[in-house]
Amino acid sequence: MNVLIAEDSPSDRMLLKLHLEKLGHSVYEVSNGIELVQHFYEHSEEFDILVVDLNMPGKSGIEAVTEIRKHQGSYAANWIPIIFLSGSDAEDDILKCIEAGADAYLSKPIQHKVLLAKLIAVTRLAHMRQELLAANSQLEALSTTDYLTNLPNRRAFEHTLRDEMAKARRHAQMLSVAILDIDHFKQINDTYGHDGGDLILREVSKRLMASQRSGDVFGRVGGEEFGLILPHTNAEEAKIACERYREVLSTEDYHYDGHIIKLTVSVGACKFDNDISQLELIKRADVALYMAKNTGRDKVVIEGY
């Protein structure tokens, strides 16, 4: 475990460090409460356990820990286990430390076995926190990824689009959005079955990813519909980029179960304007897609261009 210790007495700090290293932990040190809070804010994700002295100059252990717990909020995965360290074993001090957010209390002089026992207890907490963090990031990935293609799903795509629109507004940058739809996909499903259709969807995603221009973002936003975010791109450049993606997807045949499948895609795109809402932007790209579909498919239509 990575342990951050805050202790003003150099000799106590050295002793604690020796104990902890002997138990196999990596130790980082600060010498007062102010440094502790500062270091914690800047590097909190690097530490698994904090060991904090009660009485330190500038900011006491209690003040520092109260601040840290307040900053962490009520989210359980933010809870870094804390052991308090003190020369006092007054009952009131023990209670105050636990109330401030500590998980264990250790009296000085440090006894190796007692330190070991407290560390076993807080290491359990630290492991639970790590498991929670891992589960959260797994859930986050599941809830934002399309299971079939591994592309961002509609929710994640719209989230990224919101961010990109905010960036474009803030920095007065160009931005375009496109919707790409496989032509006559129902026929592919009807002819080769759902598995054949699924394989095509995966292959289309792979080809899109393989030809992705740096900065462009793709998502699967519907059954056979893909969303494209094209940052720093005006309408004219969007036309060029979308034509390239259209060609990438339709030039080479697809193969499924011994069959050769040809497909084309239609694309509708729209450039972002400062006062346009996200809903309106997608709607305009959709209208352009509708135009592409209704005027022969296998083409790119840019709204207003």
Ligand SMILES: Nc1nc2c(ncn2[C@@H]2O[C@H](COP(=O)(O)OP(=O)(O)OP(=O)(O)O)[C@@H](O)[C@H]2O)c(=O)[nH]1
């Ligand atoms: N295999 C497979 N098919 C899907 C999936 N999601 C949607 N579809 C199918 O995609 C097809 C879309 O058909 P339509 O909306 O009629 O569109 P289309 O046949 O592509 O026709 P145009 O868009 O007008 O060119 C339907 O048959 C859906 O069942 C999926 O995850 N896997």
